[in-house]
Amino acid sequence: GDSVTQMEGPVTLSEEAFLTINCTYTATGYPSLFWYVQYPGEGLQLLLKATKADDKGSNKGFEATYRKETTSFHLEKGSVQVSDSAVYFCALSDTGRRALTFGSGTRLQVQP
């Protein structure tokens, strides 16, 4: 079945540091890939998505590229801010299936 594996947290960085959160996936079809973010006290929000191989999703300075050859969708940001502190979830939606399959989440803590 489908699965998503992402790096365990917490990830602790200083402000303006470079961020990478690794995500790899297993899917039977041709999935769409997503990053969702959960800020403290709030619901999950879509951060970015990519629907086919080599697509790059981007939003709020975050980027992720759909790499079919390595089955990966790593999240990156060049310069993190304290306000980026949250839990980040990688997810996929496989061909013909509407539900999302999530990874276990990675908590990011950015210190001033």
Next chain:
Amino acid sequence: GAGVSQSPRYKVAKRGQDVALRCDPISGHVSLFWYQQALGQGPEFLTYFQNEAQLDKSGLPSDRFFAERPEGSVSTLKIQRTQQEDSAVYLCASSQEAGGNTEAFFGQGTRLTVV
């Protein structure tokens, strides 16, 4: 409404008690999903509605779990004879279209604690 609304936000139930969790999706959204999120884990799919039709209930963990969306808007997730392993955050999400690529909007969830 402005977003997906879930109620109650918190629920404490005694083991064996029945509970009902409510989800008000964004008006006009065709698709509605329920997920279960255990502490420190990602959400896991429970069930999916397209309008009033329950098209996928493959994630429901047992026959104690039941969901409905009778008029294609508000949905209720019911858990009968709750057990401690049912303790989790239950998330509802809705999306405008039926396809899997459209953005899902999540509610803040209902945290269920079974004691």
